Amino acid sequence: xxxxxxxxxxxxxxxxxxxxxxxxxxxxxxxxxxxxxxxxxxxxxxxxxxxxxxxxxxxxxxxxxxxxxxxxxxxxxxxxxxxxxxxxxxxxxxxxxxxxxxxxxxxxxxxxxxxxxxxxxxxxxxxxxxxxxxxxxxxxxxxxxxxxxxxxxxxxxxxxxxxxxxxxxxxxxxxxxxxxxxxxxxxxxxxxxxxxxxxxxxxxxxxxxxxxxxxxxxxxxxxxxxxxxxxxxxxxxxxxxxx
Amino acid sequence: xxxxxxxxxxxxxxxxxxxxxxxxxxxxxxxxxxxxxxxxxxxxxxxxxxxxxxxxxxxxxxxxxxxxxxxxxxxxxxxxxxxxxxxxxxxxxxxxxxxxxxxxxxxxxxxxxxxxxxxxxxxxxxxxxxxxxxxxxxxxxxxxxxxxxxxxxxxxxxxxxxxxxxxxxxxxxxxxxxxxxxxxxxxxxxxxxxxxxxxxxxxxxxxxxxxxxxxxxxxxxxxxxxxxxxxxxxxxxxxxxxxx
Numbered sequence: 001x002x003x004x005x006x007x008x009x010x011x012x013x014x015x016x017x018x019x020x021x022x023x024x025x026x027x028x029x030x031x032x033x034x035x036x037x038x039x040x041x042x043x044x045x046x047x048x049x050x051x052x053x054x055x056x057x058x059x060x061x062x063x064x065x066x067x068x069x070x071x072x073x074x075x076x077x078x079x080x081x082x083x084x085x086x087x088x089x090x091x092x093x094x095x096x097x098x099x100x101x102x103x104x105x106x107x108x109x110x111x112x113x114x115x116x117x118x119x120x121x122x123x124x125x126x127x128x129x130x131x132x133x134x135x136x137x138x139x140x141x142x143x144x145x146x147x148x149x150x151x152x153x154x155x156x157x158x159x160x161x162x163x164x165x166x167x168x169x170x171x172x173x174x175x176x177x178x179x180x181x182x183x184x185x186x187x188x189x190x191x192x193x194x195x196x197x198x199x200x201x202x203x204x205x206x207x208x209x210x211x212x213x214x215x216x217x218x219x220x221x222x223x224x225x226x227x228x229x230x231x232x233x234x235x236x237x238x239x240x241x242x243x
Numbered sequence: 244x245x246x247x248x249x250x251x252x253x254x255x256x257x258x259x260x261x262x263x264x265x266x267x268x269x270x271x272x273x274x275x276x277x278x279x280x281x282x283x284x285x286x287x288x289x290x291x292x293x294x295x296x297x298x299x300x301x302x303x304x305x306x307x308x309x310x311x312x313x314x315x316x317x318x319x320x321x322x323x324x325x326x327x328x329x330x331x332x333x334x335x336x337x338x339x340x341x342x343x344x345x346x347x348x349x350x351x352x353x354x355x356x357x358x359x360x361x362x363x364x365x366x367x368x369x370x371x372x373x374x375x376x377x378x379x380x381x382x383x384x385x386x387x388x389x390x391x392x393x394x395x396x397x398x399x400x401x402x403x404x405x406x407x408x409x410x411x412x413x414x415x416x417x418x419x420x421x422x423x424x425x426x427x428x429x430x431x432x433x434x435x436x437x438x439x440x441x442x443x444x445x446x447x448x449x450x451x452x453x454x455x456x457x458x459x460x461x462x463x464x465x466x467x468x469x470x471x472x473x474x475x476x477x478x479x480x481x482x483x484x485x486x487x
Binding site: 055058059060061062076079080081082083084085086088090091092093094095096097101102104105106107108109110113114116120150153154156157 | 247324
């Protein structure tokens with residue numbers, strides 16, 4: 001993977017969902033290139049198409065038209081071969097499974113047998129959950145704990161593509177700081193990181209590139225340089241035209 | 244796979260644990276049947292209760308669409324796995340859990356029944372064999388149905404079983420309803436209750452034992468497994484994975 005070639009490319013991608021009586025178009029002619037070793041923030045109002053774009057990149061949703069490639073492959077084929085870290089906005093866990101079981105199963109699926117013990121230890125560290133919480137059933141844990149579990153589970157195996165949908169929602173300040181470190185570590189490792197968030201303070205802190213979405217399309221893209229000092233108020237004005 | 248942190252036996256335990264309330268419901272039902280049997284001293288109710296539980300156990304343990312292709316599945320399918328292989332492995336685990344729970348449940352029911360004074364005419368182990376194969380068939384139906392139906396798959400299976408008993412039972416058979424084409428269609432779609440009965444009666448020696456009912460049940464199960472596999476493939480190809 002070269003830093004000069006896009007790891008993710010989408011050209012004129014349109015995607016829709018089947019609704020009652022008609023199809024709901026959630027993405028309209030989206031063209032996007034994302035390079036490795038960078039953090040791209042997707043910002044936009046609810047219903048802008050951020051989550052749908054993630055589903056397309058995961059190969060969970062097939063676009064109606066346009067071309068999408070991840071690592072030079074169809075998104076579904078890339079996911080099947082390499083895996084993609086995905087933290088959904090609302091994580092769903094199986095009934096009856098404890099947090100420890102979920103991390104263990106994720107390690108089994110993502111890592112070869114000889115590396116599983118180390119990967120499991122790293123996942124426990126990333127989750128940052130105490131012994132008692134690890135033994136609790138995931139569905140009974142707080143929203144913040146579920147999100148930490150979802151993030152730790154997604155990052156197992158250090159995937160090349162990391163898709164985070166509202167990852168900061170419900171996290172306390174120490175967990176936010178830990179997540180920020182993980183995101184930066186993934187970037188330094190050469191991963192492609194896409195973060196969909198409404199949290200402009202985190203965007204200002206983390207993003208190398210900001211992609212603004214609205215009504216299913218991309219309305220603006222901006223590369224953030226080291227000299228840029230972004231404030232939340234400026235971002236709000238720039239991206240949404242309001243203060 | 245060797246070296247799994249969550250090995251097969253643990254996954255089966257987790258599957259059974261995730262269905263605690265459904266299984267407790269079945270136990271509660273059998274307690275009620277036991278009281279009714281003791282009150283009436285009619286052990287036909289007890290045998291009938293066991294039969295119902297053999298239908299209920301695979302339905303309780305079967306995976307829902309949410310678990311196979313829905314939001315819960317997205318937790319696992321983001322890893323480098325193939326959807327169909329993953330779903331079929333999950334189905335195999337469900338079958339193992341179903342057989343284990345069914346045999347355990349049947350054994351407990353027989354022991355409790357005998358303690359209450361039940362004297363079955365035939366060796367109960369034969370009923371366990373028939374029940375095990377019937378449970379496998381119902382689990383296969385649940386796999387095929389659940390992939391396609393977001394909800395109501397269990398009700399649909401119960402409907403197919405009840406309709407089968409209604410149409411094919413010699414004492415209450417409805418020959419007018421199932422002549423010609425409809426009988427062929429009914430044989431394909433409905434639960435193979437006549438084959439279950441023939442297999443059971445063949446085991447007890449009342450009629451010569453035949454391999455055909457077993458093959459018919461296995462073919463019926465294979466059909467539903469194929470329907471389920473087609474559903475998983477369709478969800479993956481059409482891009483319908485990870486929806487709540």
